[in-house]
Amino acid sequence: MQHHIYTSEFSRGFKSVIICLLVLFSAQKGHAQLSSSGSVYFLNQFAINPAMSGVEEDLKITLSYRQQASSIGSGTNTQYVTADYGYGERVGLGIAVFRQEMGILEGTRLMANYSYHLPLSDHQNLSFGLSFGAVDETINVDEIVGDPGDQLVADFNDTGIQLDGDFGVSYTMNKLNIQVSGLHLGSLIYDNGENMITTIRQPAFFVAAGYRFLLKEGVNAIGLTPRALYRKVREYDEIVDIGAQINFLDEKLSFFTMYHTSKSATFGVGAEIKDLVVFNSMFTTQSTEYDGDAGSTFEFALQLRLD
Secondary structure, eight states: OOOOOOOOOOOHHHHHHHHHHHHHHTSOOOOSSOOOOGGGTTTOGGGTOGGGTTSSSSEEEEEEEEEOOTTSTTOOEEEEEEEEEEETTTEEEEEEEEEEEETTEEEEEEEEEEEEEEEEETTEEEEEEEEEEEEEEEEOGGGOSSOTTOHHHHHHHTSOOEEEEEEEEEEEETTEEEEEEEEOTTHHHHOSSSSOOOTTTSOEEEEEEEEOEEEEOSTTOEEEEEEEEEEEETTSOOEEEEEEEEEETTTTEEEEEEEETTTEEEEEEEEEETTTEEEEEEEEOOOTTSOSOOOOEEEEEEEEEEO
């Protein structure tokens, strides 16, 4: 049978973040066609780090839709919804549902989250987070070019629901933030050579660093947050993302851009309405590593913030 599974494929403070960025850039450039949702860089970091749930004492509900390789009919599209809540000053609770379609492969992931935020001093905080849940992957036999009755397809679809888990750590000192997280760790349990472990299930490792500058104080304050993220998915090359977000009008309006060492770039714009709703629109260019017309990637995200 001939079939294809397409894979789609984070002062002293200032000096610290520069060092972090240099370390990140020393990594090998990534060439895999894997890309993160643009909303995870600034809007919803909880989506890739369990330690970031409940950082603020309110309820945040975030929805995202992302269409990749828009010139290809079987391109990847990803949707997710997350909700996280700060229960007091130290506990964060969350839930996340992810849905991804990559060619003939479909996957759904449901995770529950707990995080603990430990104050180290008036200006330092250390957070730990764990997520636990399950993932279900299937091959859409209607999209197969070949024999849909192939035993390999049947065995894969009979795998059923499997357990999955994530962990994360976040350290904040004044305006400096450093994060480490590991996702899809459940696949390590099931990777026994008998099951197909796909990109949706591959363990992923993230290191991120960011620093927030206040460029203008008072009314209509302006802030700038440079951020870098190193990501590694097993069996794929490393990718480094580096860029910044600038906020205007007391964070009511924002723009960001990220350059990826997979030789693509993401641009985003966001607007906040009445401290209640944040809307983000993002566009990622096609990687120059890809020889062909795969098209660009579009993403829309909406976040509700409820006291």
